[in-house]
Amino acid sequence: MLVSENQDFQNISVIVNGQNVDKKIRTHLRLLDFLRNELNLTGAKEVCAEGECGACTVIMDGKIVNSCLVLAVEADGAEITTIEGVSKADQLSKLQQAFVDYHSVQCGYCIPGMILAGEQLIKDSPEASIEEIKYGISGNICRCTGYTKIIDAVASITQKG
Amino acid sequence: MQYYRPNSLEEYFNVIDSQTLYAGGTDLIPRYERGEILPQSIIDLKRLPELQGIQEIQNSLEIGAAVTIEEIKNSELLTSKYQALQESSIDFGSVQIRNRATIGGNICNASPAGDTLSPLYAFDAKLLLTNKNGHRLINIEDFIFGPGKINLEEGELLQKILIPKTKTKSVFYKLGLREAMAISVINFAIVHDKNELTIAVGAVAPTVLKFSGLTGLTIEDIISGIDQTISPIDDIRGTADYRRKVLRNMLAYELSKIID
Ligand SMILES: Cc1cc2nc3c(=O)[nH]c(=O)nc-3n(C[C@H](O)[C@H](O)[C@H](O)COP(=O)(O)OP(=O)(O)OC[C@H]3O[C@@H](n4cnc5c(N)ncnc54)[C@H](O)[C@@H]3O)c2cc1C
Numbered sequence: 001m002l003v004s005e006n007q008d009f010q011n012i013s014v015i016v017n018g019q020n021v022d023k024k025i026r027t028h029l030r031l032l033d034f035l036r037n038e039l040n041l042t043g044a045k046e047v048c049a050e051g052e053c054g055a056c057t058v059i060m061d062g063k064i065v066n067s068c069l070v071l072a073v074e075a076d077g078a079e080i081t082t083i084e085g086v087s088k089a090d091q092l093s094k095l096q097q098a099f100v101d102y103h104s105v106q107c108g109y110c111i112p113g114m115i116l117a118g119e120q121l122i123k124d125s126p127e128a129s130i131e132e133i134k135y136g137i138s139g140n141i142c143r144c145t146g147y148t149k150i151i152d153a154v155a156s157i158t159q160k161g
Numbered sequence: 162m163q164y165y166r167p168n169s170l171e172e173y174f175n176v177i178d179s180q181t182l183y184a185g186g187t188d189l190i191p192r193y194e195r196g197e198i199l200p201q202s203i204i205d206l207k208r209l210p211e212l213q214g215i216q217e218i219q220n221s222l223e224i225g226a227a228v229t230i231e232e233i234k235n236s237e238l239l240t241s242k243y244q245a246l247q248e249s250s251i252d253f254g255s256v257q258i259r260n261r262a263t264i265g266g267n268i269c270n271a272s273p274a275g276d277t278l279s280p281l282y283a284f285d286a287k288l289l290l291t292n293k294n295g296h297r298l299i300n301i302e303d304f305i306f307g308p309g310k311i312n313l314e315e316g317e318l319l320q321k322i323l324i325p326k327t328k329t330k331s332v333f334y335k336l337g338l339r340e341a342m343a344i345s346v347i348n349f350a351i352v353h354d355k356n357e358l359t360i361a362v363g364a365v366a367p368t369v370l371k372f373s374g375l376t377g378l379t380i381e382d383i384i385s386g387i388d389q390t391i392s393p394i395d396d397i398r399g400t401a402d403y404r405r406k407v408l409r410n411m412l413a414y415e416l417s418k419i420i421d
Contacts, residue, residue: 002190004162004199027164028199030190050191051258052342063231063260069190070261073164074205117256138341139255 004028012076016041017085027073031065032056034072035082043083043112054140057113058082064120066139083112086119095119098153106144114140118154128158163202170211173204173318174293180204182318184227185261187254188270211291212265212320215239221287224322226265230254233264233277243324245280245331245350252276252335255342265319271305274345274364278305280333281322282361282371283350289321290314298323307367329354332419334411338398346399347408353419358383360412365391365404380416384409 008027013020016039025034035041035058045055049068056067059081086093092100095118105111114137121128121136128136133154134147142150165180167173181200183189184207193199206212212227215236222243224233233239234250253259253276267275268288278301286301293316301322304312313319331352337343348363358375360383370390375383393404 002193002199003196006162006201008163010164028162049194051187051254054255054257057257064257065260066257068194069186069257071164071186071190074166074186074207076166121256135341136256139257 001033002028002030010073010076012073014075014077015079017081025072027071029072030068031058031060031070031072031075031080032067034075035067035080041082041084045109045112047109052141053110054113054117054137055110057116057140059116059120062120062123064117064139081116081119083115086115093119094157095122095154098156099150102149102153102156104145104149104153110140110142114142114150118150121154122157126158128154130155130159133158162199164205165202166205166208168208168210170209170291170320173206173209174316176204182206182269184263184266185229187258187262188266206265206318207263212318217326221326222324224264224324226268226319226321227263228265229260230262230264230267230277231256231259234259242326242329243280243284243331245283245333245352246277246324248333249276249280249335249348249350252337252341252343258342264322268301268304268322269311269313269319271307271309271311271368273308273366273368274348275369276333276335276345276348276363278369279348279361279363280331280350280352281324282369283331283352283359284324285359287323287325288319289323290317291320292317296320302368302371305368327354330419332415334415336407336411344398347393347404347411349408349412349415351412351415351419358420360387362387362391362408365393365408367392380413380420383416384412387412 011024013022047053047055051066051069058067061078117137117140165176180202183203183205213225215224230250230253239247267277290297333350335348336346345364350361352359359373361371363369393401
């Protein structure tokens, strides 16, 4: 939460997981607070609140961002994907299924951010090498797995040949 | 807090009046997260078309202040002739940070450890500062006075960075405490063409230090000259002694590669 002396409001119009959302919000709300508290999308997690850990990662206009470092008003006119928008009608995405198959999840706290970073990486570099995967997820910290199984899951999609 | 997002410089000049300028927010928001009270109003510069783009014009390369570090990393224009600047973007934060952080924010934040600064100093970058009445063009070393201290007047913004188009070979080196997401313990850039050798070093003094006119000196002389000028500090990332040692060794290594 950011602290502001005065409460100013602004209307924003955002597409979240394919749905139009119009809302009047406080201008000092972070995108993370907006998603969690106003839209009840609690998949994005708050951990470090300073851009180091990636647990609050969402996709904004085709780019991954830390939603703790973005003001919700900045998202006016943008398209946002959160972890809640990744599976389609109870059908896991390929990457989500790979995380299950490769046992990539332990405590699970980093996983929403990790999946979104992985989804965008696969989109941007469909044949990403192991090195490119490591580089691409370096903004997402996991304290349980040691990353190996997470990297394996992403690589199972980008390195299938 | 009032939030403005002008779509042109003209619109911008109609709203400014002691607001805080805001670009990627990657330096500003963490400060507010730590409890600093938000300003009365902020102006988001990211949509200003006048602050976008990387292009070569007659005598220089122009980079808009709102260009993100990710754009610097991916720009083919930088790959051949401005390597050191591009290299400084590679180990910069994470994808998430690079997608938001701007080069203008890195300059105006004026941290001695800012990664794009040593390459910009070594390339003799000039900054185009703009206000209602026009522009001024100054050298980057005349813009940054110390940590967080810049020569920006009320009503002014940093519009563009201009790099003269002459230098050919360059390299950037950064030491962080781990591979990803690390602030520089030290960093430096070396720019070398046939007639000139320039070195700029970051995180060893209150501002980046630039050393030029080094042609004809031995590597040993260059390094001991630099060692006598820097004033590194002990901090959480390393001792002053450690910084001196790494700088000497890495300069020796990179200089011997770049001067053939
Ligand atoms: C997790 C994390 C990792 C990081 N890693 C690195 C790293 O590896 N290397 C590194 O160098 N930095 C790093 N940073 C610091 C930060 O990302 C950079 O300094 C970045 O370039 C700041 O740009 P911004 O657009 O986000 O600036 P903002 O936070 O928007 O602004 C920074 C300052 O510049 C001013 N400003 C911005 N644009 C202009 C303009 N056009 N004209 C006038 N004033 C302006 C603002 O008023 C403010 O004072 C990191 C930060 C975080 C949170």
